[in-house]
Amino acid sequence: xxxxxxxxxxxxxxxxxxxxxxxESLPAEDRGSVAGPPDAKQIDTWLAIHxxxxxxxxxxxxxxxxxNSTALLQVAAEELDLEMSQVRTVQLDTNVTxxxxxxxxxxxxxxxxxxxxxxxxxxxxALLQMASQKLEAPVEHLTVAKGVVSVAGSPDRSVTYGxxxxxxxxxxxxxxxxxxxxxxxxxxxxxxIPRNDIPDKVNGRYVYVQHVHLRGMLHGRxxxxxxxRAYGSGAKVGSLDESSIAEIPGARVVRxxxxxxxxxxxxxxxxxxxxxxxxxxxxAPTLPTQARLHEQMRAAKTTDRxxxxxxxxxxxxxxxxxxxxESYRGPYQAHAPxxxxxxxxxxxxxxxxxxxxxxxxxxTRNGLARLLDMPAEKIRVQYYEGSGTFGxxxxxxxxxxxxxxxxxxxxxxxxxFMRWDEHGWDNYGPAHVGEVQVASDAAGKIIAYQxxxxxxxxxxxxxxxxxxxxPAADWPGGAAQQVSAxxxxxxxxxxxxxxxxxxxxxxxxxKGGWLRSPLDxxxxxxxxxxxxxxxxxxEIDPYQFRRQNITDARWxxxxxxxxxxxxxxxxxxxxQRSDGKVATGRGIGLGTHLVSYxxxxxxxxxxxxxxxxxxxxxxxxxxxGLVVNPAFVENQISGQLVQTASxxxxxxxxxxxxxxxxxxxxxxxxxxxxxxxxxxPIVVQRLNERSTGxxxxxxAAAAAAIANAFFxxxxxxxxxxxxxxxxxxxxxxxxx
Amino acid sequence: xxxxxxxxVNEQVRTxxxxxxxxxxxxxxxxxxxxxxxxGCGLAQCGSCSVLxxxxxxxxxxxxxxxxxxxxxxxxxxxxxxxxAQKKLRSAPPLHPVQQALIDEQAxxxxxxxxxxxxxxxxxxxxxxxxxxxxxRTAMNGHLCRxxxxxxxxxxxxxxxxxxxxxx
Numbered sequence: 001x002x003x004x005x006x007x008x009x010x011x012x013x014x015x016x017x018x019x020x021x022x023x024e025s026l027p028a029e030d031r032g033s034v035a036g037p038p039d040a041k042q043i044d045t046w047l048a049i050h051x052x053x054x055x056x057x058x059x060x061x062x063x064x065x066x067x068n069s070t071a072l073l074q075v076a077a078e079e080l081d082l083e084m085s086q087v088r089t090v091q092l093d094t095n096v097t098x099x100x101x102x103x104x105x106x107x108x109x110x111x112x113x114x115x116x117x118x119x120x121x122x123x124x125x126a127l128l129q130m131a132s133q134k135l136e137a138p139v140e141h142l143t144v145a146k147g148v149v150s151v152a153g154s155p156d157r158s159v160t161y162g163x164x165x166x167x168x169x170x171x172x173x174x175x176x177x178x179x180x181x182x183x184x185x186x187x188x189x190x191x192x193i194p195r196n197d198i199p200d201k202v203n204g205r206y207v208y209v210q211h212v213h214l215r216g217m218l219h220g221r222x223x224x225x226x227x228x229r230a231y232g233s234g235a236k237v238g239s240l241d242e243s244s245i246a247e248i249p250g251a252r253v254v255r256x257x258x259x260x261x262x263x264x265x266x267x268x269x270x271x272x273x274x275x276x277x278x279x280x281x282x283x284a285p286t287l288p289t290q291a292r293l294h295e296q297m298r299a300a301k302t303t304d305r306x307x308x309x310x311x312x313x314x315x316x317x318x319x320x321x322x323x324x325x326e327s328y329r330g331p332y333q334a335h336a337p338x339x340x341x342x343x344x345x346x347x348x349x350x351x352x353x354x355x356x357x358x359x360x361x362x363x364t365r366n367g368l369a370r371l372l373d374m375p376a377e378k379i380r381v382q383y384y385e386g387s388g389t390f391g392x393x394x395x396x397x398x399x400x401x402x403x404x405x406x407x408x409x410x411x412x413x414x415x416x417f418m419r420w421d422e423h424g425w426d427n428y429g430p431a432h433v434g435e436v437q438v439a440s441d442a443a444g445k446i447i448a449y450q451x452x453x454x455x456x457x458x459x460x461x462x463x464x465x466x467x468x469x470x471p472a473a474d475w476p477g478g479a480a481q482q483v484s485a486x487x488x489x490x491x492x493x494x495x496x497x498x499x500x501x502x503x504x505x506x507x508x509x510x511k512g513g514w515l516r517s518p519l520d521x522x523x524x525x526x527x528x529x530x531x532x533x534x535x536x537x538x539e540i541d542p543y544q545f546r547r548q549n550i551t552d553a554r555w556x557x558x559x560x561x562x563x564x565x566x567x568x569x570x571x572x573x574x575x576q577r578s579d580g581k582v583a584t585g586r587g588i589g590l591g592t593h594l595v596s597y598x599x600x601x602x603x604x605x606x607x608x609x610x611x612x613x614x615x616x617x618x619x620x621x622x623x624x625g626l627v628v629n630p631a632f633v634e635n636q637i638s639g640q641l642v643q644t645a646s647x648x649x650x651x652x653x654x655x656x657x658x659x660x661x662x663x664x665x666x667x668x669x670x671x672x673x674x675x676x677x678x679x680x681p682i683v684v685q686r687l688n689e690r691s692t693g694x695x696x697x698x699x700a701a702a703a704a705a706i707a708n709a710f711f712x713x714x715x716x717x718x719x720x721x722x723x724x725x726x727x728x729x730x731x732x733x734x735x736x
Numbered sequence: 737x738x739x740x741x742x743x744x745v746n747e748q749v750r751t752x753x754x755x756x757x758x759x760x761x762x763x764x765x766x767x768x769x770x771x772x773x774x775x776g777c778g779l780a781q782c783g784s785c786s787v788l789x790x791x792x793x794x795x796x797x798x799x800x801x802x803x804x805x806x807x808x809x810x811x812x813x814x815x816x817x818x819x820x821a822q823k824k825l826r827s828a829p830p831l832h833p834v835q836q837a838l839i840d841e842q843a844x845x846x847x848x849x850x851x852x853x854x855x856x857x858x859x860x861x862x863x864x865x866x867x868x869x870x871x872x873r874t875a876m877n878g879h880l881c882r883x884x885x886x887x888x889x890x891x892x893x894x895x896x897x898x899x900x901x902x903x904x
Contacts, residue, residue, distance in 0.1 A: 064846065065846030065883060066845065194839070197844075197847070198844045199839055201847030201850060202835045202844065202850055202854065203830075203835060204770075204771050204772040204851065205771065206771070208771075208848060210774055210775065211771050268754070268755070338782065338784065338848050338880060338881065338882040340775070386846075386848070387776075387846050388882050388883045390882070419778055635842060635888070639845055639885065642884025642886060642887065664777060664779055665777060670880060671884075671886075672877050672886075673873040673876040673889075674873045674874065676873070676886040676887060677887075
């Protein structure tokens with residue numbers, strides 16, 4: 001289907017039947033007509049077999065460019081004995097697709113893989129039973145290839161899946177009890193099948209959420225201060241002069257409380273009106289002074305929690321041969337999706353349709369239900385991919401802003417955030433202070449480890465809802481918001497260990513949210529530099545030092561894999577420093593997110609006169625258990641390595657006491673082509689281990705490897721990232 | 737006030753009703769419903785909205801529509817035909833070699849930046865058919881990618897360069 005037809009279909013389809021996917025979602029004639037989530041205990045919720053001997057698999061995970069929409073089809077095709085050309089999926093839609101939880105924590109394959117696998121296996125089992133009756137042969141005598149069931153030895157006695165269930169429901173309970181294939185028999189799973197979404201993404205036919213239009217819609221923009229204040233303070237309108245846009249035909253102001261927007265039939269008129277509208281805002285300072293941010297965090301009254309405590313850390317420290325005690329700082333960083341978030345909403349008195357690029361259509365629906373004071377089942381949320389979000393960017397805020405604009409204007413509205421809206425009102429990855437103490441005996445065995453971390457939680461209320469009157473609230477606690485038992489020493493065998501989390505009051509700081517590998521870059525930047533410093537004191541090569549303190553076979557395997565890839569030769573760090581203007585160094589690091597195993601080696605170059613640091617080569621290895629498609633994970637590792645370089649060298653949200661000031665790509669620079677490292681991704685395939693996340697599990701290791709390479713090159717520890725030229729020059733001059 | 741303007745897009749003359757100062761992007765993406773050029777920053781900083789104007793990569797988000805009257809605009813959608821005309825091929829291939837190379841390298845992640853990547857790489861190869869890696873990096877430096885696909889984009893441009901050398 002060409003893009004134009006798709007868009008026409010969207011337009012002529014009318015507001016509540018948008019989405020070409022619905023045509024593909026038969027057999028159940030009523031699929032899509034009732035609010036979801038569809039019953040996860042029914043096979044029909046998960047897949048449908050069509051007359052033409054193909055299958056539609058209903059997947060509850062969002063394609064975000066990581067390839068999960070292809071990989072989960074590989075899982076289904078494998079169990080169903082279908083070819084990849086015989087399976088397809090549909091767009092996420094709260095009336096159509098199951099609720100598998102959001103596409104968070106790189107869990108599509110980890111959590112969704114087993115569900116899709118067992119559902120497909122159970123459907124296959126049912127199909128074989130039907131075929132057994134039809135062909136009058138026992139199930140044990142049947143074989144399947146490409147969806148054709150045959151009697152072994154009598155290929156003329158056969159029937160297709162499509163003939164057995166021709167666009168008809170199974171009406172079968174999903175019990176999860178059907179046997180699945182042993183990994184040794186996998187043909188499709190584990191294969192490097194190309195991604196389904198790529199051809200349309202390069203020929204221009206891919207429909208991004210930014211391309212979705214509804215008939216009769218208006219274009220909307222929000223009007224906010226340039227750059228957020230402290231989360232708890234929101235934004236307060238002082239005065240608003242509607243006559244300031246009177247000359248723009250068809251543009252008008254809509255407002256609820258401090259939520260201000262403009263709508264217009266013509267998009268450029270909406271952009272102009274938002275720019276031109278005269279609004280004054282409360283400018284009382286609410287933010288910390290940026291230069292003193294980490295000191296304020298360290299001194300703040302916090303809610304404390306001991307995450308892990310074992311052995312006697314103080315006692316072990318007292319008798320250690322080598323002790324390192326260091327403090328590290330991480331910045332606020334932005335999601336800054338390349339295309340700002342966009343959403344289209346049609347809110348009617350008794351129901352609503354919202355099209356957006358959320359990680360979780362059901363979660364977004366709940367937020368909209370609260371905002372619109374409408375039962376969740378009256379709201380239909382459909383997913384179209386936006387640009388890479390890497391966590392909780394402004395997609396929920398965009399969905400809510402579009403819904404509010406639509407309700408206030410009483411028309412369908414397409415809301416497109418401008419660059420400064422997205423950069424300035426993001427849920428940033430929170431800043432962090434980490435204080436680490438690590439000790440070893442004379443032989444270099446780690447005997448004590450302590451990590452104390454300071455940061456605030458994520459923000460639970462979207463800006464649109466907050467400005468319209470909902471009070472700010474911190475996200476409830478969770479593993480990804482506090483000191484990580486895995487990244488903070490968890491890979492090493494340490495008898496005496498203590499991890500303490502200090503939770504800051506979120507309303508005094510910037511809005512927070514999960515940003516790819518949340519907090520992990522900061523944890524490993526601190527923890528793995530301290531481990532490296534201990535290796536240095538013990539005069540042991542940093543790779544060997546790690547090896548001798550690890551017994552877990554999976555950590556050892558990724559560590560060895562990355563060292564082998566980088567042709568690591570043993571020597572003490574900082575033992576080959578150069579007096580020249582350009583120093584080169586290498587570093588190694590370990591880390592992950594909540595699961596899986598990551599290891600990285602960095603080779604970097606430091607221009608001592610300018611303070612410029614460039615990563616020349618990054619190697620990253622991941623063990624994520626059974627990898628459904630190694631090519632996809634390699635692409636994810638490559639992307640993570642480049643993004644980590646960007647976050648370690650460039651990215652830092654800036655603010656004054658009134659507003660965030662990093663509002664575009666000049667004030668919030670990211671890595672570009674000329675500074676991009678060579679990358680080597682390494683996948684450790686483990687067919688017999690359960691699949692775990694692979695979309696963010698090597699960034700922490702890479703962050704640490706970069707920092708350790710800096711020490712190797714200069715003999716100087718960097719205490720704070722990003723390693724901007726001014727920070728690097730300051731560190732070098734302090735050391736000199 | 738909106739008036740009638742004629743612009744040449746992908747070798748077709750299109751009549752559009754837009755105020756002369758309207759950025760070209762809003763005309764292409766809105767009125768003409770093209771999906772190639774897309775909004776990224778509105779500040780000419782990222783390359784999301786790029787098109788070719790008389791063969792030169794141009795940021796359509798800051799280019800008033802009145803500026804391109806009488807010029808030839810090529811968007812992602814028209815790139816295979818633009819390539820065919822350049823190479824004097826009898827008919828347009830389904831994809832420009834850069835597009836095919838990006839598929840072959842499986843370079844894409846979210847793909848939102850690839851409109852600009854493809855436009856810029858096509859412009860580069862039209863001027864420098866066999867660029868060095870350094871030339872590729874320099875030419876592409878004004879195009880951002882948040883997913884970190886740069887290494888594969890570089891490989892794809894090199895692959896496309898080799899493929900184009902094989903075309904008469």
